[in-house]
Amino acid sequence: MTESLLDIQNLRVSIPTERGMLNAVRGVDLRIGRGETLCLVGESGCGKSLTATAVMGLLPRHARITCDRFDLMGEDLTARREAKLSRLRGREVTMIFQDPTSALNPTLTVGRQLTEAVRRSEGLSRAAAEDRAVEMLERVGISNPGARLAQYPHGFSGGQRQRIMIASALMERPRLLIADEPTTALDVTIQAQILRLLKELQGELGLSLLLITHDLGVVAAMASDVAVMYAGRIAERAAARDLFQQPRHPYTQGLLAAIPVPGVTPRGAPLSAIPGRVPELIGEMPGCAFRERCARATPACDRDPLPRPGRGGGFVECVHATEAAR
Amino acid sequence: MAERTSPARRPRALRRLCRNSGVLIGGGLLALIVLIALFAPLLAPHDPLAQDLTRRLLPPFWQERSVPEHLLGTDHLGRDYLSRLIYGARVSLGVGAGVILVSGSIGITLGLVAGYFGGWIDMVISFIITARLSLPIVLVALAAVALGGASLTTLVTVLGLLLWDRFAVVTRAAAQSLRHREFILGLRALGAGKARILFLEILPNMQATILVVLSLEVANVILLEAALSFLGLGVRPPTPSWGLMISEGRDNILFDPWLIALPGSALCLLVLAVNLLGDGLRDVTGPVQR
Amino acid sequence: MTAVPMIRLAGVSKTYRLRRGLFGPSQELRAVHDLSLEVARGETLGLVGESGCGKSTAVSIMLGLLAPDAGRVEIAGQALDAMAERDRVRLIQPVFQNPNAALNPVKRIRSLIAQPLKLHGGSEIDREVARAMEMVGLPARLAQAYPGELSGGQRQRVALARALVLKPAVLICDEPTSALDVSVQAQIINLLLGLRRELGLTMVFVSHNLAVVEHLADRVAVMYLGEKVEEATTDALFRAPRHPYTQALLAATLPPDPGRGLPELRLGKAAADPFALRGGCLFAPRCPVVEPICRSQPQDLRRVAEGAVRCQRAG
Numbered sequence: 068m069t070e071s072l073l074d075i076q077n078l079r080v081s082i083p084t085e086r087g088m089l090n091a092v093r094g095v096d097l098r099i100g101r102g103e104t105l106c107l108v109g110e111s112g113c114g115k116s117l118t119a120t121a122v123m124g125l126l127p128r129h130a131r132i133t134c135d136r137f138d139l140m141g142e143d144l145t146a147r148r149e150a151k152l153s154r155l156r157g158r159e160v161t162m163i164f165q166d167p168t169s170a171l172n173p174t175l176t177v178g179r180q181l182t183e184a185v186r187r188s189e190g191l192s193r194a195a196a197e198d199r200a201v202e203m204l205e206r207v208g209i210s211n212p213g214a215r216l217a218q219y220p221h222g223f224s225g226g227q228r229q230r231i232m233i234a235s236a237l238m239e240r241p242r243l244l245i246a247d248e249p250t251t252a253l254d255v256t257i258q259a260q261i262l263r264l265l266k267e268l269q270g271e272l273g274l275s276l277l278l279i280t281h282d283l284g285v286v287a288a289m290a291s292d293v294a295v296m297y298a299g300r301i302a303e304r305a306a307a308r309d310l311f312q313q314p315r316h317p318y319t320q321g322l323l324a325a326i327p328v329p330g331v332t333p334r335g336a337p338l339s340a341i342p343g344r345v346p347e348l349i350g351e352m353p354g355c356a357f358r359e360r361c362a363r364a365t366p367a368c369d370r371d372p373l374p375r376p377g378r379g380g381g382f383v384e385c386v387h388a389t390e391a392a393r
Numbered sequence: 394m395a396e397r398t399s400p401a402r403r404p405r406a407l408r409r410l411c412r413n414s415g416v417l418i419g420g421g422l423l424a425l426i427v428l429i430a431l432f433a434p435l436l437a438p439h440d441p442l443a444q445d446l447t448r449r450l451l452p453p454f455w456q457e458r459s460v461p462e463h464l465l466g467t468d469h470l471g472r473d474y475l476s477r478l479i480y481g482a483r484v485s486l487g488v489g490a491g492v493i494l495v496s497g498s499i500g501i502t503l504g505l506v507a508g509y510f511g512g513w514i515d516m517v518i519s520f521i522i523t524a525r526l527s528l529p530i531v532l533v534a535l536a537a538v539a540l541g542g543a544s545l546t547t548l549v550t551v552l553g554l555l556l557w558d559r560f561a562v563v564t565r566a567a568a569q570s571l572r573h574r575e576f577i578l579g580l581r582a583l584g585a586g587k588a589r590i591l592f593l594e595i596l597p598n599m600q601a602t603i604l605v606v607l608s609l610e611v612a613n614v615i616l617l618e619a620a621l622s623f624l625g626l627g628v629r630p631p632t633p634s635w636g637l638m639i640s641e642g643r644d645n646i647l648f649d650p651w652l653i654a655l656p657g658s659a660l661c662l663l664v665l666a667v668n669l670l671g672d673g674l675r676d677v678t679g680p681v682q683r
Numbered sequence: 684m685t686a687v688p689m690i691r692l693a694g695v696s697k698t699y700r701l702r703r704g705l706f707g708p709s710q711e712l713r714a715v716h717d718l719s720l721e722v723a724r725g726e727t728l729g730l731v732g733e734s735g736c737g738k739s740t741a742v743s744i745m746l747g748l749l750a751p752d753a754g755r756v757e758i759a760g761q762a763l764d765a766m767a768e769r770d771r772v773r774l775i776q777p778v779f780q781n782p783n784a785a786l787n788p789v790k791r792i793r794s795l796i797a798q799p800l801k802l803h804g805g806s807e808i809d810r811e812v813a814r815a816m817e818m819v820g821l822p823a824r825l826a827q828a829y830p831g832e833l834s835g836g837q838r839q840r841v842a843l844a845r846a847l848v849l850k851p852a853v854l855i856c857d858e859p860t861s862a863l864d865v866s867v868q869a870q871i872i873n874l875l876l877g878l879r880r881e882l883g884l885t886m887v888f889v890s891h892n893l894a895v896v897e898h899l900a901d902r903v904a905v906m907y908l909g910e911k912v913e914e915a916t917t918d919a920l921f922r923a924p925r926h927p928y929t930q931a932l933l934a935a936t937l938p939p940d941p942g943r944g945l946p947e948l949r950l951g952k953a954a955a956d957p958f959a960l961r962g963g964c965l966f967a968p969r970c971p972v973v974e975p976i977c978r979s980q981p982q983d984l985r986r987v988a989e990g991a992v993r994c995q996r997a998g
Contacts, residue, residue, distance in 0.1 A: 110864035111835075224954035225734075254733035255891060256950055259935040263945050281864065284937030288945045307941045325869035327898035328938050329921050334898055335876060340869035344834045575779035576787045579845075582746045582777050583799050584768040597789040 072242055072275045073099045073122070073160075076136040080117050083129060087349045091117045093299035097277075098380075099243065099292075104269065104276040106286040106307070109296035112345050115279045118296070119245050122277070123162050140242065158188060161236040165248040167228035171220040178216030181235050188239065203234040206271075207264060226257035233264065237272070244269075245277045250285065262289060283326060287311055292381075295319045298356035299348055303388075305381035315377065315388040318357050355385065363387040413677050419669025426663055430482040438462070439473035441480040441633045446471050453651055465655060468641060474652075477633040478659055484634040485663060488549055488618040488627075489611045495553025497607065500560025505591045507561070508568025518561070525558050530617070531624075538626045548627045552614060563606050567599045601675050608671020612664040619660055635660050687760040689853055689885040690722040690745060690775075695754030697740050712957055714740040716909045718754070722902075724852075727879065727886040729900030729917065731893060731932070735957050737909040738889045742857050745887065747771050758853065772803060776846040778839075780858035785842045786830040792816075792841055793826040799849045815844040819874060836867035843874065853885045860895060872898065893936045897921055902990070905929045908957055908965045913997075915990035925987065925997035928966050964994070972996055 080092035092114040099105045107115045121132050137144045139159060164170045172180060181203070182196035191199070197216060204212035207230040220228060229249060236244055246265065250258035266289065269276055278289055286293055290307040295316065303316035314320045324339040332338070343360040346352065355361070358368035367386045374382040411417065429436060439462075451466040452459050453474070459466065465475040507518035534551050541547040571577065572595070580590050619636025621627035628634035630641070635656040642652030699712040715737040722728045730738050743749035744756060747763050756763040758774055766774075776799075779785040786795055796812045805811055816823060819840040830838055839859060846854060856875070860868040872895065879886060890896050896903060897917055904914040905926065913926040924930045934946040949971035956968075963978040964970070970977065974996070984993045 110866065224956070226954055254955075255893075255935040256733065256931050256948060257954070259937075259946055259948050260950065263947070266945060282937070283865070283939040287939045287941045287943065288937045290941070311939060311941050322865055323939060325866050326939060327872070327894045328940075329894055329897040329936075332898060334917065337873045337876060338869040338898070340873055341866035342870075344836065344867070345864075575781055575785040578743075578748065579777060579779060579785055579842075580798075581748050582772070582775075583802055584772045585798075585802055594787055598787065600789075 070101055070141075071098045071138070072101045072103075072140055073097065073277075074136060074138040075122065075134055078118065078121060078134040079132065080114070080121050080126065081131045082127070083131075084349070090348050090350070090352070091299055092121065093348070093352075095296075095299075095301055097122070097294070099275050099277060101242075101275055102269070102273050103291050104266075104278060104289055105292045105294060106290035107277065107279045107294050107296060108281065108283065108286050110281060110345060112348075113296040114299040114348075115296045116247055119162065119247050119277060119279050123160060123245060125162070158239045159241055160243045160245065161239060161241040162245040162247065163229070163232045163236050163249050165251050167225065167232045167252070168220070170232055171228060173220050176217055176219055177223075177231055180220075181216070181231070181238055184235075185238050199238060200234070203237050204231070206237070206268065207231070207234045208260075209234070225253055226261065229253060229257075229261055230264065233261075233268070237268065240272075241274070243275045243277060245279070247279045248281070249278070251280070251282070258285075265289070283322065295322070298346055298352070300356065300384065302357065302385070303381070303383040305377055305383075306379050309378055309381065313389070315383040315390075316357075316385050317361050317363050317387065320389075321360075357385075413673045415669045415673030416677060417673075419666045419671075419673060422662060422666035423670055426482055426666065427486060429479055430486050433479045433483055437473075437476035437479045438464070439476045441472060441476040442631050444470045444472055450645065450649055450652075452649070453655070456651075466651065468638070468652060469645060472631075474655065477638060478635070478655060480633040481635045481638060481656065481659070482663075484545070484628055484632065485615050485618060485660070488545070488552070489615045489667075491549040492552040492556060492614045492618075493607060493611055495549065496555070496557040496610065497560055497603075499554070500557030501564050501596070501603065503557065504561040504564025504566075505568050505595060508565040509572045509587075509591055509595065511569070511572075515565075518565070522558055522561050522565075525555070528555065530555050531621070534621055535624075535626055538621075543626055543629050545628055545632070548618065548621065552617060556610060556614065556617075559606050559610060560603070563602055564599060567602055568595055571595050571598055605671055605675045608667050608674070611671075612667045615660065615664060615667075686724060688721040688757075689724045689726070689759055690720065690728075690887065691755075691757040692718055692720040692741075692745070693755045693757075694719055695741075695744060695751045695756060697737075697744060697749065697751050710958060713909050714957075715744070715751070718906075718909075718911055720904060720911070720914075722853075722885055722887060724885055725883050726902065727888055727900045729896035729903040730887055730889040730906065731891065731896055731903055732906035733891060733932075733955065735908065735955055736906040738906055739857065740909075741906070742777065742855055742887070742889055745855055746775060746777055769803060772799070772851075773849050774851055775853040775855065776849065776851040777855045777857060778842050778846050778859045781862050783830075783835070783838065783862070786838055788830050790829070791826070792821075792828050792830070792833070795830070795841060796844050796848055799845060803849065805849070811848055812844075815848040818847065818878070819844045834867070835863050836870055839863060839867075839871050840874070843871075843878070847878065847882070850882075851884075853887070854879075855887045855889070857889045858891070859888075861890065861892065868895070875899065893921075893932065894938075905932065908955055910965060910993060911984065911991070912966065912993045913990065914992075915987075919989040925992040926966075926994045927970050927972050927997070931969075931971075966994075 075097040078092055078095045078097065082089045082091055095118055097118065107118060109115045120126050126132055178197060178200055181200040185191050185199065186193065186196045200216060201212045204215065209215055209227060209230055223231065250261050253261060262285065265276065268274060280286060287307065293307050293310045294301045294304040295318065296302065297318050303319050310319065314323055321341040325341060327338055341360055346356055354370060355368040355372045358364040372384045372386050374384050375388055376382050448467055449469055449471045451463050453465045463473050465478065467474055503518050507515045533555060537551040538547055577590060580594060618627055619639065622634045622636030623640040628637050630637060638656040639653050645652050695715060695718045697715045699714055701710045701712055718741060720728065730741065732738050740749065744751050758766065763771065793812055796815055797808050800808045800811055813823060816826065821837065821840050821844060825833065833841065860871050863871060878884060888896060888899050900917050903917050903920045904911050905928065906912065907928050913929045920929065921933065924933050931948050931950055934948060950969045953968040963980055964982045967973050967977040982993045982995060984991050
């Protein structure tokens, strides 16, 4: 296993609501190696986006966040003051979001938005910052970047805006890029191009990538490692190839069986759906969170499942998990 | 099955309503004033118009020289001040409700139509709104009263025809954001009529917004009525109105300040009640989203 | 003999005129151009394309919400514009993408489902509503709930019940599963499959998700910037796509198989721009196999074995 860039243990995020404490992230361990792509996959409300926002330190003020360990590049940040933490995050870890349109300020030129952060954090001169912006725009495939610095975001298409967002995230030369559903708002042909760009950049710059998505197709195309989240916990973590070839958690198996695959799933045949719906994460929830929807559930599932190790540092949190092939 | 249903929305809304202190205090206060206005003939100890020049300017009970029959004293014509205050509530509430009825209907209709249909209809209505905003209310009211003579009816009509702008602006914006929602498309596919879509489908979605504007406007109207009556442009003497009472007490402000302080406080309380209630309702209502 | 198609669009076009401000210059946006489609009774047509391809406009035209500038629309052999609204509504109903926006949040489920009946004078409303709720698998206790209290999947079931309560023959589904989670999406697809079989529905299924279209549709039409660029049976289209755009679309669909890796599309960096329509083929600016003639000469739709394609180079 490669040296880890980010190592978080037992991350918990709780948000007080009108109806009680919403325990949205309930003990997540997150380890990302250098140059690795970890995909965090799950359905809406599973806590995948909150996990990422917690890593970035962008959670709303009233959210409560705790963790036992927060290592970034071997440096323990658990006890660090918030200010130092956020500066480190801003430079070593950057993030892009689902909707590039609302992530860019429509009243500022692209150049200004790209250069502002580095000029402040690295004290670069305007010219130096703009040089770097041109370099980054060129790298993400924006043609004629010098001239386009003076343009406003509305002059660009959706795909180009996401390219600009990526350029802006790379301005500070981060080690880890967090991408939260970066292609969900884009057309499929554009999606393929953006994903390809991310992969190329990753190779060139030695970036680690934390990719959050609900799309198993994207996971298959991008991930080296996959963590499947359900109800605020990681249900299963494995190398991508292992996860798709031999999913062990009943939830992972259900997800994979629920998507129709052209040429594989017989046309018009009923898909195997997972019955019921995602539980609400209000208050304490002892036991396996999936047991109410699970065909394999037994009374043993009423106790908290212990993670069972799998190949290559993977694990699965289920008493009835399919055994890993040796 | 992991599904759970929440109890229906109404009871929950009611419970939340009761937990909101703004609603409780404002609503209670307003209800009290409304009751007083409704039962004025029963509550008022005297005829509010009956003059007794031998008992002019009697002070309220907490001062010396006060008379037990006139709890809050008498005015410069010897009329019972408590009775006049009680009857004055009728004018304030009546004008408030009347004007809002007129202005709300005009403003909401115009705003809905402009926001929903857009295009040239929107342009025309937006122009009317702009034109209206450029009219100074007090001056227009002054001219209208000069033409039509000061009376309660003129006052309500003039204010009603003038104060619809905020309703229009707010509903227009809300309708614009709602008209492209898919449930509207679905209704059109069902062949639902335009009036039905506007008033039965879109309008109920704006209740929170409209409530806020409503409370602001009611307070605004009550104060305007008082101001216009004070200027002699609203309610005609001898009808008791709080604004008029303040105006009439003006000459005695140095020696008998309570003549102004009492109707002034009443006005203050009423406006506060309406605002508290409006704010509270806005917090409580609005579609429940998970 | 050929039966009368359930839906028939012949040469339908719609152009929007967009204007910036009161006196600004106006721009033309060709939303749909010369679109012809036929859907046989009981058949499901998949309508596929990316944003701006005109599929939503086509849906509005089929539902009679938007009058086309040119062309004819026929439902069950009758011209749509000559049809009484009452008849149209009982024949064709939509299900929209976003179950949050498709239901008025201030109405109870029962009254939402009952609304079509009330508008069009149905009798025995209570029984019909109960029947529709049962049909889509909604527990009866939800009748008094508000949409905000339901999950996304349940809301989509309500939207379906509402569309089906008048027993229409045609269902137009505009991305009905796009806003749903994978596991719930499978539930709704299964429901659609079952209902189609039980009720013999004719369906138009609009989606950008090719895997879902492949699973549901008998025939697929692919649209690009307002034009139909290819139409074929689902089998033929997925086995051997002819138009370079269809090929790119298929290649860009990522299967849950890590062995496949990321496709190389060679589409260039240009985006589909509906305002920049020059003389030639609309796809030419992005086409990997473009030739000079493609840029100057518009391509005609020509018939091929199992359908039609709008590209001279397509085999």
